[in-house]
Amino acid sequence: MKRSTVRCAGLAGTLALALTVSGCAGSGSGSGKASITFWGWAPGYADAVKAFNRSHPDISVDYQSVQPGAKGGYQKMLNAVKAGNAPCLAQVGYETIPSFATQGALENVAEYASPDEDDYVDAAWKSVTLAGNVYGAPVDTGPMALFYNKKVFDSLGLEPPATWAEYRTAAKKIHASDPKRYISSPYMDYDYAGLAWQAGAKWFGTAHDSWQTTMDSAANKKVADYWQSLTDDGLVSGAPMYDQAWYTGLGNGDIATVVGAVWQAGTIKGGVKKASGDWAVAPMPQWKEGEKRVGNSGGSATAVLKGCDDPEAAWEFAHWMSTDKKAFGGLVDKAALYPAATGLLDLPQLKADPYFGGQNIYEVFADASPHVDPDWTWGPLMTKTSTDLNDGLGKAWVGKGSIAGALRTAQGKTRTEMKKQGLSVSD
Amino acid sequence: MTHLADPVRASAHRSTAGTSPPGRSRRPGSRTTRPGARRLRPLLFCAPFIVLFAGMYLAPIAYAAVSSLFALHRTGLGLTAPTARFDPLSNYTQALQDDAFTSSLIRVALFGVVQVPVMLGLALVLALLFDAKSARGKGFFRLSSFLPYAIPGVSAALVWSFMYSSQSSPINRLLEPLGAAVPFFDEDLALWSVANIVTWSWAGYNAIIIYSALQAIPSEILEAARMDGASAIRIAWSIKIPAVRGALVLTTVFSIIGSAQLFNEPTVLQPVSGGSISSTFTPIMSAQSAVAAGNHHYAAAQSVLLAVAVGVVSFAFFKLTERKGQA
Numbered sequence: 001m002k003r004s005t006v007r008c009a010g011l012a013g014t015l016a017l018a019l020t021v022s023g024c025a026g027s028g029s030g031s032g033k034a035s036i037t038f039w040g041w042a043p044g045y046a047d048a049v050k051a052f053n054r055s056h057p058d059i060s061v062d063y064q065s066v067q068p069g070a071k072g073g074y075q076k077m078l079n080a081v082k083a084g085n086a087p088c089l090a091q092v093g094y095e096t097i098p099s100f101a102t103q104g105a106l107e108n109v110a111e112y113a114s115p116d117e118d119d120y121v122d123a124a125w126k127s128v129t130l131a132g133n134v135y136g137a138p139v140d141t142g143p144m145a146l147f148y149n150k151k152v153f154d155s156l157g158l159e160p161p162a163t164w165a166e167y168r169t170a171a172k173k174i175h176a177s178d179p180k181r182y183i184s185s186p187y188m189d190y191d192y193a194g195l196a197w198q199a200g201a202k203w204f205g206t207a208h209d210s211w212q213t214t215m216d217s218a219a220n221k222k223v224a225d226y227w228q229s230l231t232d233d234g235l236v237s238g239a240p241m242y243d244q245a246w247y248t249g250l251g252n253g254d255i256a257t258v259v260g261a262v263w264q265a266g267t268i269k270g271g272v273k274k275a276s277g278d279w280a281v282a283p284m285p286q287w288k289e290g291e292k293r294v295g296n297s298g299g300s301a302t303a304v305l306k307g308c309d310d311p312e313a314a315w316e317f318a319h320w321m322s323t324d325k326k327a328f329g330g331l332v333d334k335a336a337l338y339p340a341a342t343g344l345l346d347l348p349q350l351k352a353d354p355y356f357g358g359q360n361i362y363e364v365f366a367d368a369s370p371h372v373d374p375d376w377t378w379g380p381l382m383t384k385t386s387t388d389l390n391d392g393l394g395k396a397w398v399g400k401g402s403i404a405g406a407l408r409t410a411q412g413k414t415r416t417e418m419k420k421q422g423l424s425v426s427d
Numbered sequence: 428m429t430h431l432a433d434p435v436r437a438s439a440h441r442s443t444a445g446t447s448p449p450g451r452s453r454r455p456g457s458r459t460t461r462p463g464a465r466r467l468r469p470l471l472f473c474a475p476f477i478v479l480f481a482g483m484y485l486a487p488i489a490y491a492a493v494s495s496l497f498a499l500h501r502t503g504l505g506l507t508a509p510t511a512r513f514d515p516l517s518n519y520t521q522a523l524q525d526d527a528f529t530s531s532l533i534r535v536a537l538f539g540v541v542q543v544p545v546m547l548g549l550a551l552v553l554a555l556l557f558d559a560k561s562a563r564g565k566g567f568f569r570l571s572s573f574l575p576y577a578i579p580g581v582s583a584a585l586v587w588s589f590m591y592s593s594q595s596s597p598i599n600r601l602l603e604p605l606g607a608a609v610p611f612f613d614e615d616l617a618l619w620s621v622a623n624i625v626t627w628s629w630a631g632y633n634a635i636i637i638y639s640a641l642q643a644i645p646s647e648i649l650e651a652a653r654m655d656g657a658s659a660i661r662i663a664w665s666i667k668i669p670a671v672r673g674a675l676v677l678t679t680v681f682s683i684i685g686s687a688q689l690f691n692e693p694t695v696l697q698p699v700s701g702g703s704i705s706s707t708f709t710p711i712m713s714a715q716s717a718v719a720a721g722n723h724h725y726a727a728a729q730s731v732l733l734a735v736a737v738g739v740v741s742f743a744f745f746k747l748t749e750r751k752g753q754a
Contacts, residue, residue, distance in 0.1 A: 102501065103721060104508025131504055209503040238593055240698050245594030306508075380505055384720035387706040394702030400614070401702075417720050420521065421509065422501045 040091030044334030136303030142261030198295030518728030
């Protein structure tokens with residue numbers, strides 16, 4: 001309890017109350033107890049908080065469940081910050097951290113958090129920082145891999161492709177075997193971002209107190225052109241991801257792969273129960289043979305909201321929840337979260353599953369996680385950027401316009417809005 | 428506000444003046460209440476309404492209108508809370524120059540011009556059929572045409588998205604042997620695919636409103652027409668339809684407003700539309716995407732412009748039908 005004594009001294013000094021040292025470091029009752037409110041929606045958080053409160057008598061965390069971020073949770077948090085009654089901690093997706101930060105809704109906790117930096121995977125740590133500020137503790141990540149229908153691949157004598165060139169060959173063979181069969185569905189917003197992420201095709205960056213936009217970079221063009229050529233050749237299904245048609249395709253072999261994050265395991269398993277035993281996981285195909293580069297899609301942090309009056313205690317809880325073996329084991333079981341902490345990649349809960357033919361798919365992800373490119377920054381208006389991007393991608397995947405064009409247009413609209421709001425954007 | 432409170436106040440005055448002359452109705456010994464206080468009393472009874480009306484209705488409108496006059500302002504990376512600067516024209520200028528927003532306005536206008544007459548024409552025919560003397564199974568048809576209205580708009584749109592989606596469309600599967608397919612999400616057809624859902628949902632509802640207006644026609648008029656030898660079609664054309672003019676005007680105005688507020692159906696269809704339905708397909712979707720960009724002031728300006736446009740169109744329609752009625 002190094003920090004409780006520090007805080008105790010601080011309290012005794014600043015408040016100058018008749019607060020004895022024993023009363024402060026003691027049983028936890030009385031005015032020395034820090035109380036932290038935490039808003040989130042992942043199942044399992046409530047239990048983690050209970051466990052924390054039992055083992056940390058000097059801090060009391062009050063967990064309140066809110067709607068998932070995109071379904072109103074984020075708006076509630078921003079409103080609360082504006083109204084000055086926000087909780088100390090909130091569950092915030094990595095892609096939303098810069099949007100929150102640029103609305104002045106996050107507290108920089110670098111002074112408490114920095115010593116713990118090495119406990120987290122590089123890419124996850126980068127996701128909670130912006131321009132040198134640290135805004136919270138990474139909880140889970142979404143390292144990517146190749147989910148493939150082993151039954152289809154085996155029946156055609158195909159091995160899971162190790163490179164994108166091999167992936168294209170497999171795509172042709174699969175489509176040739178049955179005109180209804182495709183290697184994949186189209187990827188939209190954050191799923192597509194994971195593909196760009198792997199290739200080091202950054203979308204945003206910050207330098208000299210100014211935003212950079214690079215959605216039209218050469219690296220992005222390479223990724224876009226690759227998928228464009230697949231769809232131009234009719235090798236990509238028209239079924240939108242997460243649509244009923246997509247689940248049907250995953251189940252009957254019409255959609256043979258999903259290049260996706262670790263949590264897609266839950267999506268596939270939950271959405272197509274009858275395909276049990278058909279699916280397996282291989283590492284993400286590479287742009288250069290023998291390389292080991294991985295993209296990320298999704299993941300969230302326990303962010304410290306603006307106005308938190310005890311950011312040190314807030315950090316202590318946030319860090320504990322992300323790194324405590326037992327607590328995180330519960331989160332793996334209940335919410336299928338994949339840990340951002342380096343020490344937890346071998347949790348016993350991350351085990352083989354009969355759904356994936358008994359393969360321990362998490363070995364693939366544990367191998368992938370440290371290789372996620374840490375050089376990725378989300379933009380300050382991601383909700384807008386992603387909807388604008390989807391407007392273009394939706395067309396591009398069915399042969400109207402191009403993926404590269406969709407990226408260019410989304411970037412243009414984002415830049416216009418950023419400039420209009422007065423944000424500094426470098427050319 | 429005043430025009431709503433006035434009749435109440437006036438009638439309250441009449442009743443005090445008529446039934447209880449000052450001094451008489453009071454308890455013995457109580458002094459006559461001052462006229463000012465007496466005038467306040469009915470207002471007190473209206474207070475719950477006025478407070479709720481002002482708080483829940485007027486205040487949000489005023490808030491949106493005021494908010495639309497401010498422009499969001501941030502600097503650098505924007506790591507401090509944004510400020511709002513008073514700049515009354517900036518959001519409106521932006522909205523009128525925003526192609527996505529103006530084309531969404533034109534889109535719903537086109538939608539209204541085509542879909543509203545089609546739907547109300549259908550509703551009128553249905554209502555006349557429900558009302559026809561020779562019709563059988565009226566109760567069943569009335570209920571079944573009304574049923575789509577009872578299905579929440581989002582659920583209906585989900586079912587339709589399944590019917591339209593090129594991967595699952597049972598309609599196209601039926602047409603497959605004929606070598607035909609309806610491209611429901613073609614760039615030019617998407618708007619009418621949406622119109623189809625709206626028509627399906629609302630035609631029965633409007634038919635019931637028109638049908639209830641038909642019930643108010645005195646039976647002797649209809650009987651007289653029949654005795655004069657008018658055919659059923661002639662009666663419908665010359666008596667029934669003119670008699671339900673009021674209901675038709677009302678349903679038209681409701682439908683114009685509904686068209687302007689188009690949101691649920693296109694939003695549900697958007698992910699399966701292959702990009703034909705964009706995130707700024709309708710004005711409200713466009714305002715929503717401004718909210719998504721964290722720019723509430725711009726969204727407020729778009730909403731105000733939409734409200735003004737709807738107000739002008741509805742008012743013009745009322746005036747137009749009124750003049751025709753007097754001629």
